Amino acid sequence: MTTLLFDGRTCSLEGAEQRGEELWIRRPQLEAATGWELRTEGLCQGDVCIPVPPGAHWSDAERVSVTDFARHLRRPVLHDTPHDVWSVGPEPGGSRLANGVAPDFTLPDFEGRLHSLSQYRGKKVLLMTWASW
């Protein structure tokens, strides 16, 4: 089973294909796995769309190449072949915070219940990191 680590998400992807150095995932899985969706303008997240450059081939009828898309944004891509895990890092020099929108995420609490930042709309949030180490 292929695993993709992308923008804070960890997704197991059935039916993904490796073509050359690239990871092609099934189109219906794109949004859950990456937070981006395929529109006629390109790959989009909210108001932001990254147009597919002329001559580039990022999608076919079945699948989308998430790594071609990532590399286009100069995002680092690592692949651990023995366990088939793909790890995509953030865009260098491009802060996700600069436009003032807090990136959403979903994490479990210590009882296993999932919480998303977006479900706390309407409240002021202190997002506080800590660790045992």
Next chain:
Amino acid sequence: MWQGIYEELRDHGFVILAIALDTAGEAAAGAFARAGDAGALGPLAKRIMGWSDALWARAGRPTYPCLLDEQHAVAELYDITNVPMAVWIDEEGRIVRPPETAGAFDVVRHIDVTTFGIPDEVARQGEESRSHYVDALRDWVRRGRRSRFALSPEEIARRSRGPGEAAARAHACFQLAAWLWRHGHVDAARPLFEEAVRLRPESWAFRRQKLAVADAAAIGNFAAGPEYWEAVQALGDRPYYVPPDLGDES
């Protein structure tokens, strides 16, 4: 302490989301998360963390959400390099202050590494730093956008530069290492943890998480071996905790 602050401010439409950046998960962070900050910590920690008597007395088991982030996803999304770092987010999901040290003072630079003792003057500065941050937070929760601690969009953009090329690659290495470690592939994870630290040496989260999972018997303990103290020494004049820029340092 944070529980006390939460109880004080929650009726103003305020919530804390505590994010444990802990690859070893429940085994490492569970007991701390359930007990709250005072539960597992003693008076030495109060002094090191800079909590005043008043805030220390209001410690308790957290009733705000405590979330577990084994992959350090929030650190990647928000470009966070140490704990405690915090972000203020308003009712519409907009950033009010990007990640910054949540009032912790650079006590670690003045600590006795065997007794963890710190000089009185450093303890006093630590308390001042923490109180100042908490007061700024109170001001924003009560006054919202009118608070002088709520930053303009230009200032938020200026403070949010994002990772450089090497740091971006470090995140890709780290999250792959964390995934492999969590799935039992400890040997495959090790060089990737090392590479993440090498590429982003300023990330104490990477360095200390790497140290914390290196020894299975030490999970859940403060990972402060020789490699940690050497790295602290190597900072020279640079801070361990960059002080939050609250705009009124004299």
